[in-house]
Amino acid sequence: MRIGLEVHVQLKTKSKLFCNCPTDPAEPNRNICPICLGFPGIRPFPNEEAILLAFKIAKALNCRILERCFFSRKSYFYPDMPKNYQITQYEAPIGVDGWVDIGKKIRIRRVHLEEDPARLVHPGGIGGSDHVLIDYNRAGVPLVEIVTEPDFEDVEEVKRFFKKLLSILLHLRAFDPLKCSIRCDVNISLGDTRVEVKNVTGLKHIERAIRYEILRQEKLLKEGKEVKRETRHFDEKTGLTTSLREKEFEDDYGYIFDPDLPIIEGIEVEIPELPDRMVERFVEEYGLKEEKAKAIAYEGPDFASFFEEVVKDFGKPEVVASWMLTHLLKCLNFNHMRLEDTSLTPKEFVEFLRAMEEERISERYAKEMIKEWVPSGKKVEEFLKEMVSEEELRRAVEEVLREHRKAVEDYKKGKKKALEFLIGQVLRRIGGRADVKKVRRLLEESIDLK
Amino acid sequence: MKLKRLNEKTNAFITLKEEVEEAELYFSIKDNICTKDMRTTAGSKMLYNYHPPFDATVVERIRGKGEILGKTSMDSWGFGTFGTNCDFGTPRNPWDLGRSPGGSSSGAAIVASALKERNVALAESTGGSISCPASFCNVFGLTPTYGLVSRWGLISYADSLDKIGLMARDLKDIALVMNYIVGGDERDPTSYQGRVPDYTRCFGEIRGLKVGVPKEYFEHVEEEVKEKVMDGISLLDSLGAEIREVSLKLTKYALASYYIIALSEASTNLARFCGLKYGLSAEMKGEFNEYFSKVRGSGFNQESKRRIILGTFARMAGYRGRYYLKALKVRRLIINEFKEIFSRCDLIAAPTMPILPPKFEEIEELEPIQVYAMDQLTVGPNLAGIPMLSVPIGFSRGLPVGLHLMADHFREDLLFRVGRAIQEHTNYWRKVPEL
Amino acid sequence: MDVEKVARIARLKLSEEEKELFSRQLKEVLKAFEVLDELNVEGVEPAMHPYEIRNRFRKDKARGWREIKMPNKEGEFYRGPRVV
Numbered sequence: 001m002r003i004g005l006e007v008h009v010q011l012k013t014k015s016k017l018f019c020n021c022p023t024d025p026a027e028p029n030r031n032i033c034p035i036c037l038g039f040p041g042i043r044p045f046p047n048e049e050a051i052l053l054a055f056k057i058a059k060a061l062n063c064r065i066l067e068r069c070f071f072s073r074k075s076y077f078y079p080d081m082p083k084n085y086q087i088t089q090y091e092a093p094i095g096v097d098g099w100v101d102i103g104k105k106i107r108i109r110r111v112h113l114e115e116d117p118a119r120l121v122h123p124g125g126i127g128g129s130d131h132v133l134i135d136y137n138r139a140g141v142p143l144v145e146i147v148t149e150p151d152f153e154d155v156e157e158v159k160r161f162f163k164k165l166l167s168i169l170l171h172l173r174a175f176d177p178l179k180c181s182i183r184c185d186v187n188i189s190l191g192d193t194r195v196e197v198k199n200v201t202g203l204k205h206i207e208r209a210i211r212y213e214i215l216r217q218e219k220l221l222k223e224g225k226e227v228k229r230e231t232r233h234f235d236e237k238t239g240l241t242t243s244l245r246e247k248e249f250e251d252d253y254g255y256i257f258d259p260d261l262p263i264i265e266g267i268e269v270e271i272p273e274l275p276d277r278m279v280e281r282f283v284e285e286y287g288l289k290e291e292k293a294k295a296i297a298y299e300g301p302d303f304a305s306f307f308e309e310v311v312k313d314f315g316k317p318e319v320v321a322s323w324m325l326t327h328l329l330k331c332l333n334f335n336h337m338r339l340e341d342t343s344l345t346p347k348e349f350v351e352f353l354r355a356m357e358e359e360r361i362s363e364r365y366a367k368e369m370i371k372e373w374v375p376s377g378k379k380v381e382e383f384l385k386e387m388v389s390e391e392e393l394r395r396a397v398e399e400v401l402r403e404h405r406k407a408v409e410d411y412k413k414g415k416k417k418a419l420e421f422l423i424g425q426v427l428r429r430i431g432g433r434a435d436v437k438k439v440r441r442l443l444e445e446s447i448d449l450k
Numbered sequence: 451m452k453l454k455r456l457n458e459k460t461n462a463f464i465t466l467k468e469e470v471e472e473a474e475l476y477f478s479i480k481d482n483i484c485t486k487d488m489r490t491t492a493g494s495k496m497l498y499n500y501h502p503p504f505d506a507t508v509v510e511r512i513r514g515k516g517e518i519l520g521k522t523s524m525d526s527w528g529f530g531t532f533g534t535n536c537d538f539g540t541p542r543n544p545w546d547l548g549r550s551p552g553g554s555s556s557g558a559a560i561v562a563s564a565l566k567e568r569n570v571a572l573a574e575s576t577g578g579s580i581s582c583p584a585s586f587c588n589v590f591g592l593t594p595t596y597g598l599v600s601r602w603g604l605i606s607y608a609d610s611l612d613k614i615g616l617m618a619r620d621l622k623d624i625a626l627v628m629n630y631i632v633g634g635d636e637r638d639p640t641s642y643q644g645r646v647p648d649y650t651r652c653f654g655e656i657r658g659l660k661v662g663v664p665k666e667y668f669e670h671v672e673e674e675v676k677e678k679v680m681d682g683i684s685l686l687d688s689l690g691a692e693i694r695e696v697s698l699k700l701t702k703y704a705l706a707s708y709y710i711i712a713l714s715e716a717s718t719n720l721a722r723f724c725g726l727k728y729g730l731s732a733e734m735k736g737e738f739n740e741y742f743s744k745v746r747g748s749g750f751n752q753e754s755k756r757r758i759i760l761g762t763f764a765r766m767a768g769y770r771g772r773y774y775l776k777a778l779k780v781r782r783l784i785i786n787e788f789k790e791i792f793s794r795c796d797l798i799a800a801p802t803m804p805i806l807p808p809k810f811e812e813i814e815e816l817e818p819i820q821v822y823a824m825d826q827l828t829v830g831p832n833l834a835g836i837p838m839l840s841v842p843i844g845f846s847r848g849l850p851v852g853l854h855l856m857a858d859h860f861r862e863d864l865l866f867r868v869g870r871a872i873q874e875h876t877n878y879w880r881k882v883p884e885l
Numbered sequence: 886m887d888v889e890k891v892a893r894i895a896r897l898k899l900s901e902e903e904k905e906l907f908s909r910q911l912k913e914v915l916k917a918f919e920v921l922d923e924l925n926v927e928g929v930e931p932a933m934h935p936y937e938i939r940n941r942f943r944k945d946k947a948r949g950w951r952e953i954k955m956p957n958k959e960g961e962f963y964r965g966p967r968v969v
Contacts, residue, residue: 013945014945014946014947015945015946015947015948020943020946020947020948021947021948021949021950022947022948022949023947024947027961028961028962029961029962029963031949032950032953033949033950033953034503034504034950034953037727037953037955038722038727039502039503039727039728040484040490040492040497040500040502040605040606040722040728041483041484041490041502041504041506041602041603041604041605041606042602043601043602043637043638043639043640044639045636045637045638045639045941045942045943046639046941046942046943047942047943047945048942048943048944048945049944049945050945051942070933073718075717075718075721075762077721077724077738077739077742077896078738078968079726079738079965079966079968082722082727083718083721083722084721084722084724085718085721120965120968121962122968126968126969127969129967130735130967131734131964131965131966131967132964132965132966132967132968133959133960133962133963133964133965134962134963134964134965135961135962136963245969248739249739249893249894249896250893250894251894252762252766252767252894253767254714254717254718254762254765254766254767254770254894255765255770256714256715256718256765256774257778257931257933258609259608259609259610259640259715259933259934260609260639260640261639261640262639262640262938262939262940262941263933263937263938263939263940264939264940265939265940266940267940503953503954595935596934596935596936597934597935597936597938610933610934610935636943639938639941639942639943640934640938640941643941702920703920703921703923703924705917706917706918706920706921707921709914709918710918710921717895721895721896724896726957726963726965727955727956727963728955728956731956731957734957734964734965734966735966736966736967737966737967737968737969738965738966738967738968739896740966741966742896742966743893743896743897743898744898746895746896746897746898747897747898747899748898750897752903755892755897755899755903755907756907756910756911758895758897759886759888759891759892759895759897759907759911760911760914762891762894762895763886763891763911766891766894773918773921775931776921776924776926777921778931778932778933779926779929779930779931779932780921780924780926781931781932782929782930782931782932783924783926783929785932785935785936817910817913818910818911818913818914819910819913819914819916819917822914822917823917833935834935835934835935835936836935859935859936
C-alpha cells in the first residue's frame, strides 16, 4: 500500500498573499478588496512575510532551496476562482527533495507558495441546489503546499507525520492552529491504481478519509473487482468517499509565468531550534522522560520557552512539566486558547508553584485557581494575595486558642473533633483563605507549645 | 471646442464628459485605463457598463493638471492594429474619414491630432498600439520603457508587454505630462523604482549621436512610406547625427514570438470575465460551465475570441514547449540583439508602419494573419520593452507618415532630444486636420 | 488545432460558423508561427520581462478596503451558478 499527500497549510500572516486584506476570521465578505477579487486593472503585490515563512518551511523540511523561483498562473474555471486562474508555483517551487523523519524518512517532493481560492457554500448540500454562495474572505490567503512522495504505508504513519509537521510549523511560527486550516489531497493505492481523495479539511477528517478509502479498496480487491483510477470527494457527514462525476468540460492548466510578479532570488532565512533537537536537549538538560519532553516541545515554541523560563527560576523540571502538561494545558484547551494568548508570564507561574511549595495554597486550591486564572487576564498576585499572610494566620490562631480554651482542653484530652472545630474557627476568622493542612499544623504546634 | 462634432465624425470617444470646463491643457484617456468617475469599457461589450472602484495611478497623477475630456475608443482589450475591433463604433482617421486611424489607441490619436486645443492623450501599447495610431494620425506617440509608468488601474492585455504612454502634437507637452506620470508606485511591483530625469529639459545638440538604421525594417514597406522616412533620416544626418546601417537579423521572428506571448498572457487575463462580480452577465441558470461559456460567448467579439483561442492553445499541455516556452526564449534573443545594437548606437530609426493608413474596405479583405503582419515593425521593440517615439515626418497623398525612433531601456532622454530637434526643423507636426 | 476543444477549455460558446472560420484562420496563423522552428534556442533562458524584476515585496500589514459594490448579493454572500 502506498499513500502520498498534498498538504495545503494556511500561513499565519496578518494580510493576504497579494493584498493587504486581513486574514483573521470574519463575517463573510468582510476581508475583500479589488485585488483579491480579481478586478480588472489590479496588480498583485507579494507579502514578504509569507515568502519568508515558505522558505523557512522548506528549509525545516530539509529541502534543497532553489536559487531562483517565480510564480505561475494555473488556469481553470470555477466559481471560487476570482480570476479563473490561481497564482501558484509550477516550474520553480521554493524547495525540492526534502524529508521528514517519523521513525522512517518520508520524502518531500516539493514545497511551494500559492493563493487560496474563495469558499463556496452549497445551500442544500452539493447536489441539492440551483446555485452556490460565495465568500471571498478566504480568496488570496497564503498557502504553502507540501507534496510528499507516496512513502506512507499506513494511517498511523500519516498521523505521526502530521504531528511532526504541525510541531515544526508551530516552531517556525508559520501556523496558528486557532485561525489557520490544513487541507489535504490524499493519494492511496493498494494495488496498481491510484485513487485521489481531494480537499479533505483537518487532521481528524484526513484520518477518517484514509481509513474509509483503504477499506473500500480492500473490499473491491477481495471481491476480485477492479479499483478505478479516479478522483473522489470525502463527505464529512457520512465519512465515506464518493466518486466525482465525469467532467464534461475539462481544464488544461496552461501554466504561464506570472508577468505581474517579480522573480524571487537569493532569499536566506534562519530557522529556530526545531522540535526534534529540542526534545533531545530537554532529555539531556532537564532529565525529562522523552514522552514528557516531546509533549512540551510539540505544544509549540512559546509553551517550550515558557517551560524553560520557569525551570530556570524555580528548578524542579519534573514538577513544572507535570503542572504545565496536565492542569495548565487542560485549561488552555478548555478555553480554546494558546499560552501566548493569555497574560501568563513565567515569573507569575513560578510564584504560583512557590505558593504551593510553601503551602500558602493547597494543591486542591491551586487546581481550582488555575482554571480561573488562565482565561481571566488577571495577575497571579490578585489570586494569591487573597490568601492569608503568615502573620495574619498566626494572629488568628492565637485569637481562636484564647477564645476557645474549652476546645483546646478537649483536644488535649484526645478529642480529635475539637481540632476540626478549632480549624473551622480559624478558617472562619480569615474567610477560608488558607491551606487547611497548614492551619492544622499551626494549631497543633501552638497547642503543643502551651 | 467642438468636441461633440469631432466625436460624431470620428467616433474618437466611447464616453464623452457631459460638462467640460475650460483649461489650459486637456486630457483624453484610453478606455482601458480605469477612471473612478467615468465608465471604463476597454472597448468591449463585456464591460459596457463597468464603473471601476478606483482610479488608475496615472489618472490620479494627472487630476488637477488639466481638464479630462473623456475615454477614447480602442480595439477591444487592445486587440487590433486598425481600430476596427471597437465594440462602440469604428473610429475614423481625421485626415481621411474613410481610412483607419490605427489602433489600438485609435481615439487617443484622433483627439491628439484633430482637437485644436492643446491636449495630451493617455494611451497604451502592447505591440505597437501607441506608435501605429500616432503614425497614422500625424502626432508624436511616446511608448516609455516597460515599467516606467505604473500599470495600476490599466486593464491588462499582456502584463509583460503593456505600457502606458502619451500622444500629442507638441513633444514639449508630452515631456511635461511624462514628469507627472512616471515613477515608482507602491501598488505595482513591476513599476520602476529608480530615479527619473526632468523630461522637459531633454533637448539640445544631436550632433555626434549614432543612429542605427536596420535594413530588415525597410523590407515589405510601401515605397511612399520609405521615401518620407528616408527624408527624415537625411534630416538627422544634416543635423550632425551619424547614420549607420545595422542589422536586426531576428526581425522575422519577432511577430510570432510577440503574438504567442501576448496572447498566452491575454487569454489568462480575460478568463476573469465570466458574468460574476463585474461586467456583462446573464440570467444565472444552468451549471457554471454553461453560464460562463454563454456570457463569454456573447460578451467577446470575434477578434477577441480568436485571440483567446490562440492564446489558450499556445500554452496547452503538449504545445506549451513548442510555442509558449519557445517564444519566451526567442524573446531573450531579440532583447539581446537590441542591447547589442545599443552598445554601438544611441538610437535606432526606421518606419513606424509598413503602410499608409488603409481604407476600411481594404482592411475587410485581410485575413487575420495579414492584419497581424502589419505590426512587424513595432512588435520587436515592444517585446524588448525599450522606449520608442513615433515622429510625424511627412505626408504622402495627404496621409501622414511616421518615423520611429527607438532607444535603450530608460533612455527616453535621447528620444526627446532627437524628437525635439526634428520638431524644430519640420512643420508637419503643426498641421491639424480639417473636419 | 481542435478549435472546439480549445474553445471549451476557454469557456467560449462558438457558433458553427465561428468554429469553421476560426479553424481555417488559425491554421494560417499557426503556419506563420512555424518560422520559430528555424531557431535553435538550446541553453537560452526564457525572458519573462524585458529586464530582470526581482524581489519586490510588501510588508505584512493588514488594512481594510472601503465597501465594494458587486451584483448578486444574497445576505452576506454572493450568488454564483451551481457546480453540479
